[in-house]
Amino acid sequence: MLLGCVMEAEIYAIWGQRSAIPVSWSDARAEPDPKEQFFDGLLRKEDRLASDGGRTRLMKDSLGSGWGGLSTACPELQQLTADLRVVLQR
Numbered sequence: 001m002l003l004g005c006v007m008e009a010e011i012y013a014i015w016g017q018r019s020a021i022p023v024s025w026s027d028a029r030a031e032p033d034p035k036e037q038f039f040d041g042l043l044r045k046e047d048r049l050a051s052d053g054g055r056t057r058l059m060k061d062s063l064g065s066g067w068g069g070l071s072t073a074c075p076e077l078q079q080l081t082a083d084l085r086v087v088l089q090r
Helices: 009-020 025-030 034-042 045-049 055-062 067-073 075-089
Strands: none
8 A cells, every 4th residue: 555645745834824825725735836835935034044944843833733733634634644544453
């Protein structure tokens, strides 16, 4: 069984900052270039100098309420969670 997600990682990183993006969450998820349209605008000067390009800071915000909050907002993460449960129960 192959497990994974197709969405760009940056969409998960902006979940914690979704109130700062100018479109609805569903529109942000539908955007073909979320990194360029939303993620880059959320970066701070120090993020741009960091080796991870700010992803760690933004992901900490996204996971601030735990995996459940982020996975609730992203159906592919809900499916990944369900798939992992099946695999781990084997």
